[in-house]
Amino acid sequence: xxxxxxxxxxxxxxxxxxxxxxxxxxxxxxxxxxxxxxxxxxxxxxxxxxxxxxxxxxxxxxxxxxxxxxxxxxxxx
Amino acid sequence: xxxxxxxxxxxxxxxxxxxxxxxxxxxxxxxxxxxxxxxxxxxxxxxxxxxxxxxxxxxxxxxxxxxxxxxxxxxxxxxxxxxxxxxxxxxxxxxxxxxxxxxxxxxxxxxxxxxxxxxxxxxxxxxxxxxxxxxxxxxxxxxxxxxxxxxxxxxxxxxxxxxxxxxxxxxxxxxxxxxxxxxxxxxxxxxxxxxxxxxxxxxxxxxxxxxxxxxxxxxxxxxxxxxxxxxxxxxxxxxxxxxxxxxxxxxxxxxxxxxxxxxxxxxxxxxxxxxxxxxxxxxxxxxxxxxxxxxxxxxxxxxxxxxxxxxxxxxxxxxxxxxxxxxxxxxxxxxxxxxxxxxxxxxxxxxxxxxxxxxxxxxxxxxxxxxxxxxxxxxxxxxxxxxxxxxxxxxxxxxxxxxxxxxxxxxxxxxxxxxxxxxxxxxxxxxxxxxxxxxxxxxxxxxxxxxxxxxxxxxxxxxxxxxxxxxxxxxxxxxxxxxxxxxxxxxxxxxxxxxxxxxxxxxxxxxxxxxxxxxxxxxxxxxxxxxxxxxxxxxxxxxxxxxxxxxxxxxxxxxxxxxxxxxxxxxxxxxxxxxxxxxx
Numbered sequence: 001x002x003x004x005x006x007x008x009x010x011x012x013x014x015x016x017x018x019x020x021x022x023x024x025x026x027x028x029x030x031x032x033x034x035x036x037x038x039x040x041x042x043x044x045x046x047x048x049x050x051x052x053x054x055x056x057x058x059x060x061x062x063x064x065x066x067x068x069x070x071x072x073x074x075x076x077x
Numbered sequence: 078x079x080x081x082x083x084x085x086x087x088x089x090x091x092x093x094x095x096x097x098x099x100x101x102x103x104x105x106x107x108x109x110x111x112x113x114x115x116x117x118x119x120x121x122x123x124x125x126x127x128x129x130x131x132x133x134x135x136x137x138x139x140x141x142x143x144x145x146x147x148x149x150x151x152x153x154x155x156x157x158x159x160x161x162x163x164x165x166x167x168x169x170x171x172x173x174x175x176x177x178x179x180x181x182x183x184x185x186x187x188x189x190x191x192x193x194x195x196x197x198x199x200x201x202x203x204x205x206x207x208x209x210x211x212x213x214x215x216x217x218x219x220x221x222x223x224x225x226x227x228x229x230x231x232x233x234x235x236x237x238x239x240x241x242x243x244x245x246x247x248x249x250x251x252x253x254x255x256x257x258x259x260x261x262x263x264x265x266x267x268x269x270x271x272x273x274x275x276x277x278x279x280x281x282x283x284x285x286x287x288x289x290x291x292x293x294x295x296x297x298x299x300x301x302x303x304x305x306x307x308x309x310x311x312x313x314x315x316x317x318x319x320x321x322x323x324x325x326x327x328x329x330x331x332x333x334x335x336x337x338x339x340x341x342x343x344x345x346x347x348x349x350x351x352x353x354x355x356x357x358x359x360x361x362x363x364x365x366x367x368x369x370x371x372x373x374x375x376x377x378x379x380x381x382x383x384x385x386x387x388x389x390x391x392x393x394x395x396x397x398x399x400x401x402x403x404x405x406x407x408x409x410x411x412x413x414x415x416x417x418x419x420x421x422x423x424x425x426x427x428x429x430x431x432x433x434x435x436x437x438x439x440x441x442x443x444x445x446x447x448x449x450x451x452x453x454x455x456x457x458x459x460x461x462x463x464x465x466x467x468x469x470x471x472x473x474x475x476x477x478x479x480x481x482x483x484x485x486x487x488x489x490x491x492x493x494x495x496x497x498x499x500x501x502x503x504x505x506x507x508x509x510x511x512x513x514x515x516x517x518x519x520x521x522x523x524x525x526x527x528x529x530x531x532x533x534x535x536x537x538x539x540x541x542x543x544x545x546x547x548x549x550x551x552x553x554x555x556x557x558x559x560x561x562x563x564x565x566x567x568x569x570x571x572x573x574x575x576x577x578x579x580x581x582x583x584x585x586x587x588x589x590x591x592x593x594x595x596x597x598x599x600x601x602x603x604x605x606x607x608x609x610x611x612x613x614x615x616x617x618x619x620x621x622x623x624x625x626x627x628x629x630x631x632x633x634x635x636x637x638x639x640x641x642x643x644x645x646x647x648x649x650x651x652x653x654x655x656x657x658x659x660x661x
């Protein structure tokens with residue numbers, strides 16, 4: 001399966017330093033949590049995740065073809 | 078200890094300057110920055126004074142971290158009674174003024190009285206002078222800074238523009254061209270005193286206890302706790318990153334808070350800003366460098382920050398980035414707070430579109446939008462009305478239910494219908510609708526907490542308000558997500574006594590309560606802790622927050638729980654027990 005990824009801000013270093021990239025995963029489905037593990041992104045560094053534009057929890061399951069946006073934690077405002 | 082132990086007091090009425098000892102008991106109980114400036118104001122201002130009279134005082138305060146290599150310690154607190162709201166007002170400004178004042182030998186500066194003619198204050202170590210600002214009066218803040226820099230060389234300057242001179246409730250204080258103490262009309266207090274600028278140069282230093290140990294500790298903290306995933310968004314993107322977060326969660330104020338998503342948000346998000354980026358800029362002692370110097374068309378500016386993008390772009394229906402950058406530059410030069418200016422402009426647009434009053438400007442009208450800052454700053458044309466701010470415009474023409482303010486301060490860039498604790502944070506912020514007292518959007522809309530429940534939200538907001546009050550007193554920038562434990566560790570090294578996280582929490586609570594007590598003394602009570610009617614009764618219509626509002630009964634429950642947990646009575650007044658507990 002293939003998912004399209006956008007890792008925002010400082011999380012970009014866990015990907016391919018590109019704004020958007022596609023990732024081939026050797027599985028028929030994968031949870032968001034396992035996807036973060038695969039990318040070595042600590043969940044403590046993540047504020048929230050969007051799957052096809054909607055907020056998704058760590059247990060959400062991806063089946064391929066989704067766009068996943070991973071946002072960093074931020075302080076201040 | 079890293080206090081200099083001295084406060085500089087300048088009386089503009091008689092032109093006298095004097096140095097006096099810092100009240101060390103107050104410093105122990107309120108640290109510095111926000112807390113100490115509020116304490117001085119509370120003790121020195123008579124209740125009920127007119128904010129634009131010579132009875133008001135302008136207090137500039139550094140903190141125990143100022144001037145050291147502690148990361149993100151470059152902020153200065155500036156406080157006065159607010160001309161916009163009549164509440165306590167403390168603002169925070171970055172740049173390099175705070176360390177320079179400390180190197181000149183002062184923890185703080187108290188400006189009182191009123192000069193007969195326009196003046197600027199020049200501080201060069203212990204040499205204090207008031208000089209004529211006759212030729213600067215009427216000039217923009219940028220030209221004022223260039224002129225004074227040319228004349229005095231290596232000074233750091235705070236200045237007002239025409240908005241401050243004309244004593245507008247949305248006038249800010251500028252420094253280093255693009256940094257602002259923005260809110261509540263702090264610039265109008267300077268203007269009311271005929272004080273155009275303050276320039277400071279300090280050639281002294283600070284004695285740090287055990288410099289080698291301290292330096293090693295700070296380098297370790299910087300490496301392990303500052304330059305980390307939690308904070309580096311400030312460098313990689315800066316606050317424009319929040320545009321996409323707000324848009325994707327439906328809390329980006331759009332067309333005067335009529336909606337929570339903006340159809341042209343891609344024109345103004347972090348990726349769009351990066352295409353115009355020329356350089357990054359940092360405040361003193363900051364490794365994060367959140368400032369973005371951008372250039373688009375003929376305009377250069379440091380910014381635009383998220384709040385400007387939210388209030389002056391989405392909220393005014395302006396999707397043209399070049400226009401927003403130019404609007405930002407104009408506001409900085411005229412000395413206008415972009416939050417209040419954008420919010421008030423959007424209100425005028427809605428009043429016009431609804432046929433309530435014709436200001437001749439509608440959402441998305443770029444050319445007219447770009448004329449607004451000059452008109453407001455000079456009180457000309459529609460600016461004569463808009464310069465009053467949203468609450469006063471509503472009083473004059475109607476539309477109170479969608480005048481987006483609390484206590485008279487215009488609401489910043491987070492839609493409370495999509496982040497209910499944010500509503501409580503606005504309602505209970507000491508200076509009116511403010512996102513810097515507590516920012517629960519970070520854990521609701523942008524985090525794991527359900528944004529549409531009230532469970533645990535009162536506690537959340539209180540904890541954030543207390544933590545931030547301690548943080549802004551210490552004084553740290555809010556972009557560093559540092560824990561109270563880390564704060565305590567740093568302060569213990571600086572002040573050479575053990576400071577615990579628990580003590581800092583109490584200090585934060587004391588500061589927040591003292592601010593409330595100031596407001597209470599000015600007549601503020603429960604009825605002033607409410608949000609505009611729109612938030613309670615109008616549903617949002619697009620994006621993830623479509624159909625959402627913040628039901629009034631839920632807000633009432635949240636507010637009641639907040640008062641109980643704070644130890645305040647049903648009317649929001651601090652109980653005698655709580656005052657005693659906090660030594661107020």
